Amino acid sequence: MIVFQGVSKHYSDRGIALEDASFQIDQGEFVSLAGRSGAGKSTIIKLLIGEERPSKGRIFFGQYEVNKLQDNELPAFRRHIGVVFQDFRLLPGKTAYENVAFALEAAGRPQREIADLVPQVLDMVGLGDKMKNFPNELSGGERQRVAIARAMIHRPEVVIADEPTGNLDPFHTFEIIKLLEKINQLGTTVLLATHDREVINELERRVITLDKGRIIRDEKKGKYILV
Amino acid sequence: MFTIISRILHFGAKNFWRNGWLSTATVAIMTLAALVFVGLVMFGVVTHAAASAIEDKIDISVYFKTTTSEDQILSIQKSLEQLSQVASVDYVSQAQALTTFQQQHANNQTISQAISELDTNPLEASLNIKAKDPSQYGAIDQYLSSSSLSQYIDSISYSQNQSVINRLATIVRDVNVGGWAITIFLALVAGLVVFNTIRLAIYSNREEIGIMRLVGASNLLVRGPYIVEGVLWGAIAAVASLILVAPAVYFVSPYLAAFIPGLDIFQYFYTNIAFLFLYQLLFGCVIGVFSSSWAVQRYLKN
Numbered sequence: 001m002i003v004f005q006g007v008s009k010h011y012s013d014r015g016i017a018l019e020d021a022s023f024q025i026d027q028g029e030f031v032s033l034a035g036r037s038g039a040g041k042s043t044i045i046k047l048l049i050g051e052e053r054p055s056k057g058r059i060f061f062g063q064y065e066v067n068k069l070q071d072n073e074l075p076a077f078r079r080h081i082g083v084v085f086q087d088f089r090l091l092p093g094k095t096a097y098e099n100v101a102f103a104l105e106a107a108g109r110p111q112r113e114i115a116d117l118v119p120q121v122l123d124m125v126g127l128g129d130k131m132k133n134f135p136n137e138l139s140g141g142e143r144q145r146v147a148i149a150r151a152m153i154h155r156p157e158v159v160i161a162d163e164p165t166g167n168l169d170p171f172h173t174f175e176i177i178k179l180l181e182k183i184n185q186l187g188t189t190v191l192l193a194t195h196d197r198e199v200i201n202e203l204e205r206r207v208i209t210l211d212k213g214r215i216i217r218d219e220k221k222g223k224y225i226l227v
Numbered sequence: 228m229f230t231i232i233s234r235i236l237h238f239g240a241k242n243f244w245r246n247g248w249l250s251t252a253t254v255a256i257m258t259l260a261a262l263v264f265v266g267l268v269m270f271g272v273v274t275h276a277a278a279s280a281i282e283d284k285i286d287i288s289v290y291f292k293t294t295t296s297e298d299q300i301l302s303i304q305k306s307l308e309q310l311s312q313v314a315s316v317d318y319v320s321q322a323q324a325l326t327t328f329q330q331q332h333a334n335n336q337t338i339s340q341a342i343s344e345l346d347t348n349p350l351e352a353s354l355n356i357k358a359k360d361p362s363q364y365g366a367i368d369q370y371l372s373s374s375s376l377s378q379y380i381d382s383i384s385y386s387q388n389q390s391v392i393n394r395l396a397t398i399v400r401d402v403n404v405g406g407w408a409i410t411i412f413l414a415l416v417a418g419l420v421v422f423n424t425i426r427l428a429i430y431s432n433r434e435e436i437g438i439m440r441l442v443g444a445s446n447l448l449v450r451g452p453y454i455v456e457g458v459l460w461g462a463i464a465a466v467a468s469l470i471l472v473a474p475a476v477y478f479v480s481p482y483l484a485a486f487i488p489g490l491d492i493f494q495y496f497y498t499n500i501a502f503l504f505l506y507q508l509l510f511g512c513v514i515g516v517f518s519s520s521w522a523v524q525r526y527l528k529n
Contacts, residue, residue, distance in 0.1 A: 049441065071528055072446065079443035089438045093245050105234055106444035150442065 001027045001157065001189060002048065007057030009043050009213075017043040019213045021057070025191065027157070030184045032200050033193040034224055035210035041193035043213075045162045048191075049083060050074045062157065079107050082151025082188075086163035088143040090135040090150075096122065096142075097131040100149045107154050121149045125179060141172030148179050158189040165196060173199065197224040231448060238448075239455020249428050250460065256424045257464035257515070258471070260417035261507045265472050267410045268503060269492060273483060274406040276490040278399045285361050285395055287385040289371055290351040293321070295379040300352055303376060307356060310370060312363035317355040324350040351381055361396035418514055425460070425518035429453060429526075436526040450523045457519035461511025469504055472496070 002025040009018040018040045025031050033041040046052040047059055050066050059066040064077055082103075090099050097118055104114045122128055125145040135143055144164055151159050161180060165173035177199055184190045194200060200207055200223065207222025208215060217225065243250050291300050300318065307316045319327075325348050332338040358364050368385040370376075385392065429436075432453075439449045473496070480493035496503070 051441070075440065075443050075445045077443075078441065081443075083441055089434075089441065091435050091438055093242060093435070102439070102444070103442050106439070106442050106448060108230060110230070154443075 001025060001062060002191070003058075003060040004044070004047075005058045005060075007044075007047060007054045007059060009040075009047060009052065010055045016213045018047070018054075021210075021213075021215050023208055023215065023218060025189060028184070028187055028189055030181070030190045030203070030205040031192070032203060032205060032207045032222070033191065033210060034195065034200050034207050034222070036195055039195075039210040040213040041195075041210055042162055044210075045083075045160055045191070045193055048160065049078060049081060075106070079154060080157050082154070082156040082159040084144070084147045084151045084159065084161040084164045086166035088135070088140075088147045088167075090143060090146055092135050095132050095134055096127055096138065096146045096149075099135070099146055100153055103150050103154050109154070117153060121153045122146075125149045139172075140167050141169075141175060144168060144172070144176055145179065148176065148183075152183050152188065156188065158191060159183055160191045160193075162193045163195070164192070165194065165199060170198075174202075177203070200224040231445075231451075235448065235451030236455055238452035239459065242452055243456050243459045246428075246456075249431070250456070253424055253428050253460050254463050254467065257421050257460050257511055258467040260421045260514075261464045261468035261511055262471060263413050263417040264507060264510050265468055265503055267413055268506065269472075269476065269496070271406055271410060272492065272495055273487070273490065274402050277487050278402050280487050280489065281395050281399050282361055285364070285392055286355050286357045287364055287367065287383060287392075289354045289356065289383050290381045291353065291379055292381045293347075293349075293351055295352070297352070299379055300354065303379065304354055307354065307367070307370075310367065312358050312360070312366050314357045314359045316357075319353045319355065321348045321350055321352045324348075324352065361392065361399055364392055364396075421514050422518045422521075425457060425515065426522040429519065429522035433526050436523065440527070446527050449527060450520060453519040453523050454516050457515030458512050459515075461513075461515035462508060465504060465507035465511045468507060469500070 004021050004023050007018060007021045008016070010016055021040070021044065033044060035041050043052065047054055048061065048066065050069055054067050057067070061077070062080065064080075066077070069077055091102065094102065100122060101114050101118045104117065119128065119131065122131055125148055127142060127145055127149070130138060130142060135146070138146065144167075148159075148161075148164070151161075159180065164180070165176050168176065173196065180190050180192060181203075192199075192203075204221050206220050207217070207224070209217040209219075209222070209225065289303075297320065304316050304318055307313050325342070328350060329339065329342065356367055358367055364385055368383060371380060371383055436449055476496045477493050480491060483490055483492050
């Protein structure tokens with residue numbers, strides 16, 4: 001479903017971010033991208049969602065060749081993906097309900113469906129009573145749960161999480177990881193980028209390890225090992 | 228499409244309401260710009276009235292020798308009326324000139340007595356000529372000075388008042404040109420201030436635009452609400468500026484009327500209020516929509 005073929009990303013000012021990365025992720029997998037800060041995890045995610053373009057190589061997502069998508073084709077492509085970021089990236093002027101609803105509104109879903117679905121998903125992430133709160137009225141863990149609800153509400157084929165627990169305490173970290181596992185159990189592919197050793201070791205799922213922009217390990221039931 | 232449009236309108240109105248301070252600041256700047264705009268329109272009306280008042284004061288009079296018959300004068304009047312530079316020609320006969328003279332000096336016994344003792348009317352018949360443009364009096368003077376007409380003419384007032392007429396003509400031209408230059412300059416300044424205010428307002432929302440793009444929102448859904456906000460800013464600024472201008476015009480109107488006879492600026496404002504509002508609405512909305520679309524466009528990549 002996701003294929004990277006010899007993908008490299010070079011920046012004129014920052015040097016090599018990714019070098020000759022090749023891997024494949026199948027439907028329904030839960031894959032962790034492990035590595036230190038600057039190893040190339042976020043670069044892979046940015047390339048996959050079309051936020052950056054590769055210097056070399058090809059990226060496939062289902063029927064899309066991502067590296068060839070035009071700016072005006074990106075919105076429709078991104079509706080196949082749900083993304084969760086370390087800094088939440090919620091719309092500050094919208095309530096929790098409106099933030100989650102926005103993903104469906106962007107996909108052109110009817111208002112009635114939105115009104116039915118949003119409260120259900122917010123309930124599922126444990127925020128049924130905080131639908132009317134704005135992001136600045138929520139804790140870090142709650143904000144991340146809103147972001148996850150937004151990422152999954154339109155039933156995307158893949159949920160991508162870039163350091164989703166980076167700003168959270170251990171309690172909330174495992175809350176978020178459990179939610180991602182739950183989403184994966186429902187059949188959605190999950191790609192998790194993290195440098196959190198405990199999270200990766202606890203998951204016991206496939207781990208792609210990166211170091212200085214290169215893939216150094218790809219194990220079916222991996223652990224957090226950097227050397 | 229209907230769903231998208233209704234969402235765009237809904238988001239735009241909601242953003243406008245929730246970004247209260249930003250909206251207030253932007254509307255305030257746009258109101259100032261709209262005030263400049265309506266001020267320029269009113270300035271145009273005043274300068275035009277002032278120029279017309281000056282133009283109205285300028286004419287040239289041709290005095291005919293007493294030996295010239297009325298038929299000859301009337302034929303000259305006809306020939307003058309056919310000139311492209313001439314706006315109007317009024318004939319003042321010898322008898323009318325005498326009546327006017329007597330009326331003007333009714334209180335002066337010596338002059339009245341002197342006139343009544345004369346056997347013949349000493350006053351000359353004349354033609355009062357108004358040109359379409361003050362700069363054309365020279366050409367009319369040249370026509371009158373031609374040899375075929377000069378035998379009937381005793382004097383032409385233009386030669387006596389030439390420097391004053393030319394001076395007034397220059398003032399009229401300068402007022403018109405200056406009015407336009409100031410209008411264009413201030414409209415550009417107001418437009419640029421509004422444009423930059425909206426650019427800054429949207430710059431502060433650049434991260435939100437990026438988030439909307441990441442969630443899969445189309446360019447139309449991202450850009451639309453900002454355009455709706457731009458229209459709302461423009462419309463509210465138009466209403467606010469009219470509310471502010473109305474009492475100011477009412478207060479200033481009598482002073483201007485004393486300065487320029489025949490000018491009733493409040494009456495003009497009152498009868499043209501719908502057009503003024505429409506102009507301001509158009510000015511506000513066009514600049515709001517243009518600035519918003521342009522400012523958002525640069526954040527719609529990636």
